Amino acid sequence: MEIIRADHSGFCFGxxxxxxxxxxxxxxxxxxxxxxxxxxxxxxxxxVTNRLSENGVGRIxxxxxxxxxxxxxxxxxxxPKSFYDEADRMGxxxxxxxxxxxxxxxxxVHDAYLxxxxxxxxxxxxxxxxxxxxxxxxxxxxxxxxxxxxLEYVRMRNESGRVDPPLIVCQTTIRQELLDDILxxxxxxxxxxxxxxxxxxxxxxxxxxxxxxxxxxxxxxxIGDRNSSNSRKLFEISKKYxxxxxxxxxxxxxxxxxxxxxxxxxxxxxxxTPEWIIKEVIAGMSENVTGNMEHNPxxxxxxxxxxxxxxxxxxxxxxxTVHQVMDNEVIVNIGCKKDGILPKSEVSLxxxxxxxxxxxxxxxxxxxxxxxxxxxxGIMLSxxxxxINANYxxxxxxxxxxxxxxxxxxxxxxxxxxxxxxxxxxxxxxSQLSDKYVENADEFIGQTVDxxxxxVDDKRNKAVFSRKSVLVDDKKKQVQEIWANxxxxxxxxxxxxxxxDYGAFVDIGGVDGLLHISEISWGKxxxxxxxxxxxxxxxxKILSLNEERGKISLGLKQTQPEPWSLVGTKxxxxxxxxxxxxxxxxxxxxxxxxxxLDGLVHISEIANKRxxxxxxxxxxxxxxxxxxxxxxxxxxxxxxxxKELLKEAPAAEAPAKTEE
Numbered sequence: 010m011e012i013i014r015a016d017h018s019g020f021c022f023g024x025x026x027x028x029x030x031x032x033x034x035x036x037x038x039x040x041x042x043x044x045x046x047x048x049x050x051x052x053x054x055x056x057v058t059n060r061l062s063e064n065g066v067g068r069i070x071x072x073x074x075x076x077x078x079x080x081x082x083x084x085x086x087x088x089p090k091s092f093y094d095e096a097d098r099m100g101x102x103x104x105x106x107x108x109x110x111x112x113x114x115x116x117x118v119h120d121a122y123l124x125x126x127x128x129x130x131x132x133x134x135x136x137x138x139x140x141x142x143x144x145x146x147x148x149x150x151x152x153x154x155x156x157x158x159x160l161e162y163v164r165m166r167n168e169s170g171r172v173d174p175p176l177i178v179c180q181t182t183i184r185q186e187l188l189d190d191i192l193x194x195x196x197x198x199x200x201x202x203x204x205x206x207x208x209x210x211x212x213x214x215x216x217x218x219x220x221x222x223x224x225x226x227x228x229x230x231x232i233g234d235r236n237s238s239n240s241r242k243l244f245e246i247s248k249k250y251x252x253x254x255x256x257x258x259x260x261x262x263x264x265x266x267x268x269x270x271x272x273x274x275x276x277x278x279x280x281x282t283p284e285w286i287i288k289e290v291i292a293g294m295s296e297n298v299t300g301n302m303e304h305n306p307x308x309x310x311x312x313x314x315x316x317x318x319x320x321x322x323x324x325x326x327x328x329x330t331v332h333q334v335m336d337n338e339v340i341v342n343i344g345c346k347k348d349g350i351l352p353k354s355e356v357s358l359x360x361x362x363x364x365x366x367x368x369x370x371x372x373x374x375x376x377x378x379x380x381x382x383x384x385x386x387g388i389m390l391s392x393x394x395x396x397i398n399a400n401y402x403x404x405x406x407x408x409x410x411x412x413x414x415x416x417x418x419x420x421x422x423x424x425x426x427x428x429x430x431x432x433x434x435x436x437x438x439x440s441q442l443s444d445k446y447v448e449n450a451d452e453f454i455g456q457t458v459d460x461x462x463x464x465v466d467d468k469r470n471k472a473v474f475s476r477k478s479v480l481v482d483d484k485k486k487q488v489q490e491i492w493a494n495x496x497x498x499x500x501x502x503x504x505x506x507x508x509x510d511y512g513a514f515v516d517i518g519g520v521d522g523l524l525h526i527s528e529i530s531w532g533k534x535x536x537x538x539x540x541x542x543x544x545x546x547x548x549x550k551i552l553s554l555n556e557e558r559g560k561i562s563l564g565l566k567q568t569q570p571e572p573w574s575l576v577g578t579k580x581x582x583x584x585x586x587x588x589x590x591x592x593x594x595x596x597x598x599x600x601x602x603x604x605x606l607d608g609l610v611h612i613s614e615i616a617n618k619r620x621x622x623x624x625x626x627x628x629x630x631x632x633x634x635x636x637x638x639x640x641x642x643x644x645x646x647x648x649x650x651x652k653e654l655l656k657e658a659p660a661a662e663a664p665a666k667t668e669e
Contacts, residue, residue, distance in 0.1 A: 023108030070507030089144015132180025233279030240279030522561035531605020
């Protein structure tokens with residue numbers, strides 16, 4: 010079986026640059042004594058995030074969480090313009106690790122926006138790079154993710170009569186095929202556009218080499234974080250050209266049972282996958298492949314010759330044939346140039362029993378080597394020590410059943426720790442100690458933990474355990490149980506964990522749901538922090554569930570009465586109200602009575618005079634008093650008048666009329 014790695018896989022230039030800048034900032038600020046944060050996950054890879062944390066780099070989810078003098082690293086996906094403006098206002102120092110190719114897109118979009126040009130951004134609306142780019146044109150870009158969305162855009166554009174050429178840019182990690190499909194929609198509709206193909210060259214190279222490799226192998230393995238957009242695209246590309254494709258985050262999830270009949274296996278990795286994870290997976294594959302190879306008779310013959318020449322080492326278990334039984338020892342032929350000597354003291358005998366009662370010449374025997382040379386040319390053996398072998402048999406059963414066992418971690422060694430199970434000392438590799446990256450194993454020494462048995466070699470007294478496998482499965486079970494108890498329409502308690510410009514993520518008992526900004530309040534919000542704070546405990550309604558994609562949509566405003574449902578009991582025609590001007594139009598101004606409930610003051614109802622321009626009389630945010638003139642509950646419209654209150658004011662308060 011041959012393992013082939015794609016020509017272009019693993020860290021790209023932009024990701025490596027961001028990581029280097031982050032570690033340099035962490036080292037530099039240790040001397041200065043300033044706090045260092047990344048805003049969001051620096052790259053889509055939890056192992057890298059854990060390493061940064063261990064080097065003193067914390068994480069915040071919005072610039073508002075930093076304090077004056079803090080250092081914040083801008084991730085490779087970039088941030089919107091408002092992020093930089095807010096950092097400058099707050100006195101926060103930025104280390105800008107935005108990918109240079111993403112910065113180029115920000116410049117293109119910002120320049121086009123200043124010229125008044127329409128902007129089309131092809132990519133995933135919820136991807137942080139797309140969100141950041143949209144922030145450089147005041148979130149005015151049209152975001153298209155599929156050809157169907159492009160068709161809908163064409164329909165709306167034709168209805169509007171717009172003819173000026175839009176600027177088209179792309180998320181750097183999308184597939185070239187997606188761009189081509191959307192451009193065909195535009196070309197078929199006769200739309201003239203200005204195209205800037207901003208798909209990263211490294212992304213194209215990675216996708217092309219993935220496609221080329223997938224077409225010539227029997228199976229493909231894609232290594233990357235599930236949250237990584239470019240890794241998921243490599244998985245999609247692989248499935249187009251290859252029947253057997255596996256997506257894994259690291260070696261702990263590697264299973265080769267589906268690849269037994271494959272002659273060639275291809276390996277590729279996303280841009281945010283560290284080199285050490287790729288090498289660990291390939292090494293794990295090589296080990297499994299070797300273990301699954303069919304036996305070659307010639308190789309067995311060569312092994313027999315080699316075994317006859319070498320002496321077994323202390324601790325090895327050997328098979329032999331009884332050659333001679335004496336009063337105090339048994340001579341055993343163990344297939345090498347020296348005989349094995351099994352003393353009476355190393356055999357468990359019942360009272361009155363002799364060696365001759367237990368052993369006969371020609372009997373097959375299994376024993377453990379105590380010494381390779383007893384001083385007289387023999388190899389000392391023990392049957393008593395084989396009792397320990399029962400522990401190994403147990404371990405083999407646990408390995409096959411995958412049932413966890415309890416071990417004690419006793420000491421750290423190179424590359425991991427030693428774990429004790431009864432009389433057996435096993436090894437837990439550093440990568441299998443935890444479901445998080447472990448730099449130093451000392452903190453685990455002395456702990457009693459549950460592990461799975463990965464490998465048992467009782468001939469060489471070796472056993473390998475994994476604690477990570479147990480932790481990962483426990484988390485999967487917890488998440489599955491949570492999903493099983495969730496239903497659309499349920500109102501559940503959650504904790505606000507982090508903000509984005511488009512909403513808030515809420516932990517509802519072990520899984521995160523998205524509370525979109527439009528579902529937070531019946532009124533209009535610019536940012537979730539206007540209503541919520543990190544750590545808030547809130548009741549939310551489950552609006553939709555997609556277990557396959559792991560997405561949950563939540564609503565907060567649905568737990569509160571819709572403002573229009575209470576209009577009849579709170580407001581009446583003729584009532585005087587106070588409100589805030591929230592929108593100014595040519596024909597009048599909209600006044601917010603409460604969140605989600607606006608009324609219109611028509612231009613003719615603003616003053617006791619002819620008003621030419623609404624902005625001359627009113628301004629956004631201004632608090633005003635007005636009278637309710639009409640309520641149309643069916644059409645959800647409230648008509649207001651400022652002029653009516655002016656008419657009712659005492660004559661003494663009316664402005665004096667000047668004589669000309």
